[in-house]
Amino acid sequence: MKRTFILLLLSIQFVSAEVPVWSKTGHRTIGEVAQPHLKGKAKKAIRYLLQGKSLAAVANFADEIKADSIYRKFNAWHYANIAEGKDYGDDAPNKYGDLVTAINDCKRIIKDKNSTKADKTFYLKMLIHFIGDLHQPMHVGRLEDKGGNNIQLQWFNKGTNLHKVWDSNMINDYGMSYTELAASLPVLNKQAVKEIQKGDILDWVEESQEIADRIYNSVEIGDKLYYRYSYVWWDTVETQLQKGGLRLAKVLNDLFN
Numbered sequence: 001m002k003r004t005f006i007l008l009l010l011s012i013q014f015v016s017a018e019v020p021v022w023s024k025t026g027h028r029t030i031g032e033v034a035q036p037h038l039k040g041k042a043k044k045a046i047r048y049l050l051q052g053k054s055l056a057a058v059a060n061f062a063d064e065i066k067a068d069s070i071y072r073k074f075n076a077w078h079y080a081n082i083a084e085g086k087d088y089g090d091d092a093p094n095k096y097g098d099l100v101t102a103i104n105d106c107k108r109i110i111k112d113k114n115s116t117k118a119d120k121t122f123y124l125k126m127l128i129h130f131i132g133d134l135h136q137p138m139h140v141g142r143l144e145d146k147g148g149n150n151i152q153l154q155w156f157n158k159g160t161n162l163h164k165v166w167d168s169n170m171i172n173d174y175g176m177s178y179t180e181l182a183a184s185l186p187v188l189n190k191q192a193v194k195e196i197q198k199g200d201i202l203d204w205v206e207e208s209q210e211i212a213d214r215i216y217n218s219v220e221i222g223d224k225l226y227y228r229y230s231y232v233w234w235d236t237v238e239t240q241l242q243k244g245g246l247r248l249a250k251v252l253n254d255l256f257n
Helices: 002-018 024-037 040-049 061-067 069-078 099-111 117-134 162-174 178-184 190-197 201-216 227-255
Strands: 152-155 158-161
Touching (some): 024 178, 040 117, 061 069, 069 099, 099 117, 099 201, 099 227, 117 227, 158 162, 162 201, 162 227, 190 227, 201 227
Antiparallel strands (some): 152 158
């Protein structure tokens, strides 16, 4: 029994180390930003499917299930590798799916009248998470370095990599809870919100890819990163969290309209 428990812990750590993601705080912040922008029909449908839970409460579901091997088939759904100088779709698609196909599959299943409530709930939770992943620029990074995972760096003298810096190091070291972080984001008027919500999934992928290109150019392997890196890039982190939340609300409102 004890040996089984130890093996389970090791497997969880291995999965987490192999496939980093927006920190839990980041995903919950996106859910928190989205919640007040839900409209009547979407709010009602989501309350029914999530049994009253908030978007923030389920925002990390797609990461949590990685601990169970039966969900391994969804691992590739968290990212879309795009080669430098190319657009999404230029290269052959990942046979296991990717972030873009994942979002479209989730929407299709949720919208299907023949889908069970259990399936709609499962894929709603996944969709909430994937819209968050889409706005972490390194989730549309390059295949050769696994979205920055192979670019080894130091963060305040501790080993890390470029992907993890953006997934968790900056957000976690900022020291705010997800509610505090969401409340600290700029207050936008209705027109500004509409501007952010314009476009579709591919437009948002392209936007994240452009940011990813700048991030790649911001470091070299072995760099030691300190406060200045956060100072330079924190506005981008906040912007992506806010855009992720507002666009999540847009996707959900359109889906349940």
